[in-house]
Structures are given as structure tokens and as C-alpha cells.
Amino acid sequence: MNRLKIIQWISCVAYLSLSLSCATEKDYLVTIDTKFGKMYAVLYDETPRHKENFIDLASSGRYDSTEFHRIIDDFMIQGGDVFTREGLPKEEWYTLPAEFDPSLIHERGSIAAARQGDNLNPERESSGCQFYIVEGRVYEEQELTTDMRKLQMAFSKYIQLDSNMGLREKYSKLYQNQEFDSLNALMLSKKAMMEQFFNLNLGKDIRENQVRAYTSIGGTPHLDDTYTVFGKVIKGLDVMEAIAQLEKGPNDKPVTPVYIKVNVELVAKKKISEDYGYQYPEE
Numbered sequence: 137m138n139r140l141k142i143i144q145w146i147s148c149v150a151y152l153s154l155s156l157s158c159a160t161e162k163d164y165l166v167t168i169d170t171k172f173g174k175m176y177a178v179l180y181d182e183t184p185r186h187k188e189n190f191i192d193l194a195s196s197g198r199y200d201s202t203e204f205h206r207i208i209d210d211f212m213i214q215g216g217d218v219f220t221r222e223g224l225p226k227e228e229w230y231t232l233p234a235e236f237d238p239s240l241i242h243e244r245g246s247i248a249a250a251r252q253g254d255n256l257n258p259e260r261e262s263s264g265c266q267f268y269i270v271e272g273r274v275y276e277e278q279e280l281t282t283d284m285r286k287l288q289m290a291f292s293k294y295i296q297l298d299s300n301m302g303l304r305e306k307y308s309k310l311y312q313n314q315e316f317d318s319l320n321a322l323m324l325s326k327k328a329m330m331e332q333f334f335n336l337n338l339g340k341d342i343r344e345n346q347v348r349a350y351t352s353i354g355g356t357p358h359l360d361d362t363y364t365v366f367g368k369v370i371k372g373l374d375v376m377e378a379i380a381q382l383e384k385g386p387n388d389k390p391v392t393p394v395y396i397k398v399n400v401e402l403v404a405k406k407k408i409s410e411d412y413g414y415q416y417p418e419e
Contacts, residue, residue: 175372186366247367
């Protein structure tokens with residue numbers, strides 16, 4: 137065999153080995169079963185502590201018979217309170233260190249870890265069991281690239297001027313009617329004027345992947361880089377939407393309980409991609 141044929145043979149073997157490896161490489165497929173149907177999800181390798189913890193809880197059956205106990209339409213559904221269901225004392229409620237990654241954002245269908253607020257939890261450590269699934273909404277690009285808190289402050293000052301009484305009355309009417317989308321649109325329409333009048337920059341930095349996701353499929357961008365995103369629902373988002381629209385009682389809890397059963401199974405990545413349309417990032 138001459139040198140050229142040897143090189144070609146080695147290249148062919150290497151390619152076949154790589155193809156076989158990709159075809160047989162496996163990942164955990166998560167199934168969250170509810171009375172409204174099933175949601176299927178994958179967990180991210182970029183958040184190894186959260187992935188391992190979720191798999192451990194699910195494979196041991198500890199998530200079974202927990203509930204989606206908090207629902208907010210156009211925002212998220214939250215569940216998996218293992219520690220309360222098991223009656224564990226609070227000193228045994230462990231947390232996980234935050235695992236933030238700029239590529240993992242709160243787009244629609246993302247799975248993220250619940251946690252206590254920054255005042256009690258400055259390190260932003262995650263709950264050892266509770267998670268939420270993002271519903272969110274679609275945003276206009278201008279809203280995403282504007283510091284809405286600064287805009288609100290500037291707008292509040294601006295409408296106090298006697299010459300802006302009409303604008304102040306319009307703002308008050310929208311606020312009283314809780315027409316917050318229209319209220320935001322009103323403020324954004326005056327953004328350039330605010331910047332010029334107060335000599336301010338009301339923009340904010342935002343990554344390309346955030347703009348792309350939130351202007352198309354939607355999500356909850358204000359939670360990015362503060363709560364750990366560790367997975368994604370790849371089929372069954374209609375189930376999430378059905379749960380989010382349920383009638384609620386105190387503390388945003390569904391009037392009728394929504395119990396869950398969680399299963400994890402090792403499945404070939406190729407099959408997950410073929411069956412659920414999920415594309416794994418190139419390594």
C-alpha cells in the first residue's frame with residue numbers, strides 16, 4: 137500500500153470512528169409527567185452540579201408527587217419542592233453554587249433553579265430541589281436594549297414639568313388601568329427625547345444571543361446571569377402553557393394541585409435530535 141492510500145485509509149477510519157462515537161454518545165432525556173401531558177427536556181453539561189443533582193433526585197423518585205406549586209402566566213411555572221414534601225428540617229435544605237454561563241439564558245422553555253433573594257442569598261446559590269420552567273413573552277429590540285429602570289426615573293422627572301401635564305395624565309391613566317405594555321411603549325417612544333433633555337445614555341449592553349431569542353421565541357431576560365439556567369424543555373411546551381393559565385389562589389398556587397412524576401433515561405444524542413428536533417452544540 138503506497139503512502140497516499142495509507143493516508144486515505146487512516147482518514148477514512150478516523151472519520152468512521154468519529155461518526156460512530158457521535159451516533160452512540162448518550163445523554164439524559166428528562167420526562168416530566170403531569171395530568172396535562174408530558175414535557176421532555178435535556179440538561180446542560182455547562183452546569184454539571186445542577187445536572188447531576190437533578191438526575192439524582194429524579195432517578196431516586198424524590199421528585200415524584202411534588203407539585204407545580206407556583207404559577208405566573210406569561211412568566212413561569214415553579215415546582216419540585218422535594219424538601220417540603222419530605223418534611224426535612226430547614227437545616228437540611230442544601231443549596232448549590234451558582235453556575236452562570238453567557239450562552240444559557242431564560243428563553244422560553246428554559247429550566248432554571250429557584251433560589252432565595254439577593255438580600256438573604258448574595259452568592260445567588262440555587263435551591264437544592266426547586267426549579268422553574270420559563271414561559272415569558274416576546275420583546276421588541278428597543279425594550280431589550282434600554283435600561284428600563286433609568287428610563288422610568290427620567291420619565292417620572294420629565295412628566296412633573298408643567299408643560300408636560302398632558303403626558304403625565306396619559307401615563308397616570310395607563311398606570312391606573314394596569315396597561316403596562318402600553319405604558320412601556322409610551323416611555324420608549326420618548327427615549328431619545330429623554331436622553332437629549334437630561335443628557336443621559338439610557339441604553340444597556342445585551343448579548344446577541346439574548347436579542348435573537350427574546351425578539352423571536354420570548355422569555356424573561358431580566359433573570360439572566362442571576363439565576364442558574366441548567367436545562368431546556370424540547371417538547372411539550374403546550375403543557376407548560378396550560379399549567380400557567382390555571383386559576384390561582386394565595387401565593388400564586390394553583391387551586392387544583394398539579395402533581396408531577398419525573399423520569400430520566402440515557403438515550404443516544406442522535407435519537408434525541410431526531411425525535412425532538414434538539415440540536416446539540418458543536419464540541
